Amino acid sequence: MKKALFLLFFLASLGLQAQIQVRVTDKSTGVPLENVRVKVANLPLQRTNASGTLAFPGNALRISFALEGYESFERLFEAGEHEVRLEPMVMNLGSVTVTAFESERPLLEQSAAVVQLTERDFSRFNENSPVNAFNQKSGVRIEERAPASYRVSIRGSSLRSPFGVRNVKVYWNEVPFTAPDGTTALNLLDLSNIRSSEVVKGPSGSIYGAGNGGAISLFSQPSLVGNRVSTDFLAGDFGLSRFRVGISQQVGEGGIEASVVSQKSDGYREHSAVDRQVFQLGGFFPVSEKQEIRTQLLVSDLDYQIPGALNADQLAADPTQARPGSVAQNSSISQQAVLFSLGHLYRFSEKTSNTTTLYLNTNDFENPFILDYKKELGFGYGLRTKFVHDGKLAGKTLRLVVGGEYQNSLTDAQNFGNRSGVADTVRFADKLRAYQGFLFQQAEWDLTEALLFTLGLSENFSGYEIDRQINASGGATGVQSRDFDPVVVPRVALNYRLNQFSSVYASVSGGFSPPTIDEIRTNEGSVNLDLEAEKGTNFELGYRLGREKINIELIAYYLQLDQTITTYTNENGVVLFRNAGSTDQKGIEASLDYALLRNAGGFVKDLLIGTAYTGQFFTFKDYQKQDNDFSGNDLTGVPPNNLVSRIDLRTRPGIYLNLTHQFTDEIPLNDANTVYQDAYNLVNLRFGWVKSLGDWDLELFAGVDNLLDESYSLGNDLNAFGGRYYQPAPTRNWYGGVKLGWNY
Structure with missing residues (x-):
């Protein structure tokens, strides 16, 4: 009799426990999204089922969502039922927020020419350099005179750059990557060190x-x-x-x-x-x-021939030959x-x-x-x-x-x-x-x-x-x-x-x-x-x-x-x-x-x-x-x-x-x-x-x-x-x- 009463009490407590239910859909079509990676701190990674749903016990949890082809999403959820609408990874000027000029506003509200690149932009090419990814954006051009020898031109700003990156300020994770002498060794970074980028075009x-x-x-x-x-x-x-x-x-x-x-x-x-x-x-x-x-700690060892x-x-x-004397x-x-x-x-x-x-x-x-x-x-x-x-x-x-x-x-x-x-x-x-x-x-x-x-x-x-x-x-x-x-x-x-x-x-x-x-x-x-x-x-x-x-x-x-x-x-x-x-x-x-x-x-x-x-x-x-x-x-x-x-x-x-x-x-x-x-x-x-x-x-x-x-x-x-x-x-x-x- 005691065991039966304990079981009834346990089941009742489960029913009364607060729960957070989420349903993940495509923002444009409303179709449920399967295999979305869903993460809560200190819990194992989970994925949504065919109906795009998951449930977690708790009153309030910070939950993050990630799926290839969609913008990642994270916020605090309280007990109840919620629908999460993931944005397809196609730049929507009205919803994608950029941080240029420290404004943290959607592109539609930006008062400057700002270009955003995401992981999807970088993965469209061979991923051994950033050149092609940046060059698909208007007003931006990275030149590569020889492998790993970059020259960045934003709105034609490379006139004075026989080699290296000049006349452009570069930051990496909010750290000034451009040296105080005005040069930037962009080739020290591998493309895997860049998940996303924002480019401000023109004087800034x-x-x-x-x-x-x-x-x-x-x-x-x-x-x-x-x-x-x-x-x-x-x-x-x-x-x-x-x-x-x-x-x-x-x-x-x-x-x-x-x-x-x-x-x-x-x-x-x-x-x-x-x-x-x-x-x-x-x-x-x-x-x-x-x-x-x-x-952040970055250690780079680079050797390249000119x-x-x-x-x-x-x-x-013979276009493959080197300049006489180089070898x-x-x-x-x-x-x-x-x-x-x-x-x-x-x-x-x-x-x-x-x-x-x-x-x-x-x-x-x-x-x-x-x-x-x-x-x-x-x-x-x-x-x-x-x-x-x-x-x-x-x-x-x-x-x-x-x-x-x-x-x-x-x-x-x-x-x-x-x-x-x-x-x-x-x-x-x-x-x-x-x-x-x-x-x-x-x-x-x-x-x-x-x-x-x-x-x-x-x-x-x-x-x-x-x-x-x-x-x-x-x-x-x-x-x-x-x-x-x-x-x-x-x-x-x-x-x-x-x-x-x-x-x-x-x-x-x-x-x-x-x-x-x-x-x-x-x-x-x-x-x-x-x-x-x-x-x-x-x-x-x-x-x-x-x-x-x-x-x-x-x-x-x-x-x-x-x-x-x-x-x-x-x-x-x-x-x-x-x-x-x-x-x-x-x-x-x-x-x-x-x-x-x-x-x-x-x-x-x-x-x-x-x-x-x-x-x-x-x-x-x-x-x-x-x-x-x-x-x-x-x-x-x-x-x-x-x-x-x-x-x-x-x-x-x-x-x-x-x-x-x-x-x-x-x-x-x-x-x-x-x-x-x-x-x-x-x-x-x-x-x-x-x-x-x-x-x-x-x-x-x-x-x-x-x-x-x-x-x-x-x-x-x-x-x-x-x-x-x-x-x-x-x-x-x-x-x-x-x-x-x-x-x-």
Whole structure:
């Protein structure tokens, strides 16, 4: 009798226990979604059934949801029945929130040209570099003169970048990844270190400091949707191989994530091999309801060969050959770097918070080149902090953002002669210091329900110190320094919501870009402290339409750039720099994404098309070089027209196909506009199969780059001495691979 009463009491208590029931559906079609990964802290990972449902005991739980092809979702649920509508991973301008300019608003409410890239954008291609993923977006272009040798151009901002990334500010997990000397070693990152990205196009100094091109934010924060072990393997033509293994482990409400990746290739051209290993360790630790801590450790070891540019005759004879002398002199780069960051978020209240990130880095750089041999050993540190307050002014919502950023780097730099790839006698040696910092303030005021007013301002300072220790040519030694005059950079913008689905915006923003240390201190030993910072003013108008099946964006801008820095090459092949008057940069950007078919329950789950057009009508306004007047000429290195079209197909059995076509117009290769690279069409294709098998996720894929077997350069040398303009890109090449993940 007692046992029967106990059983009845137990069953009754189960019936009275609070329960949270969720039903997961496709937001567009309402169809239930099966195999959605559902995670609650300290509980095993679960998946939805055929009806898209799950139930958990409890009164209140924070639950996260993830499914391939959909935006991840997380929020707090209370006891009862709930429907979770997952957004298909096609950028919906009205629902996707971006954090550019610290505004954390949907794209429809952004008063700036912002591009967002997701994991789906990166996985449309071979995943061994970020080039193709970024190049499918209007106004953005990454060039790759040789494997792992990147040059970033946002709205044609690569004129002064013979190598490396300049004139663009890059952040990685809110850490300034651009050094205080203005250069960015983007090739230290593997694509697995980038889960998503936001690109601000045009001057953005009111929040991000120096750089007329814009700013790129890269994110790879730990994914806290359960515990997971994963591995990838990729192989392809020209000796390409890439292997990655990673693990994520939930720890309470936070977690840690670690990965290591090794990528190697022989390269299409002679002397163009790459060998890179990257280790990343990240942690996310909620200390309390008010505090969160994030940590990142990045260790990168990169070696890549530099084949060098060819002239037209060499290109015609054999595009795979290296520039004469590159092999004998072992022209290459070896770079080892360590970056550690610590981020802290503190919520003073529901309306006020502070985020502060500190970082330390080291860099060991070695660069034998045809003409010399460079060695650098550097150390750097910095921080970025911001306070955000959401309040009211005259009864209207007001968001205030104030903060600052400071960076400092110390480098021992030595230049030697190069004797058959070995450092010879020292030519000159310097101790270098570079610093930059700025304070920023921004107010976003909702004047009406439809009209948002933004006012931003930053105060910037920067400088260099070059302490020449050795000068074998007999020149002067000692300290030379340059402190740039403080620069105040404003931004004023308005955004008007026409209706629920569309908006227009207008903005006027300032930008500036001081010369980098490599532009002031060149490889042949000269120091040019007379170089002035570029200064620009950008006027911009934009229109956006965002609905469930269609997104449209139209942008027109006009950038006036003064003291433009351009390159020239002396008779020894050394790249030098000078200010070249001013430029007029008028541009049009248009993009369209449309879901031809979306049916979560059918054989074809979705069929998406997209296109992005970039029109860059840039000219030298006032540019005279010795006796030559190039005023009115097209801006060097900038294609006037670029068009990218995409088709994405996903099926219910897991088969997918991604097809991309890119047309790039002819590109002027010298200031005189007498030499051009021909226009070209680049077609890339990837197809594969994705399947969830219980706790396992499997993907098999293959693809082809340059399907049409075009002859082209993905990055040219500009104003090159001896006509050495061309850096031939690979011909048609295939790849294939597998991804495997275990959720435990």
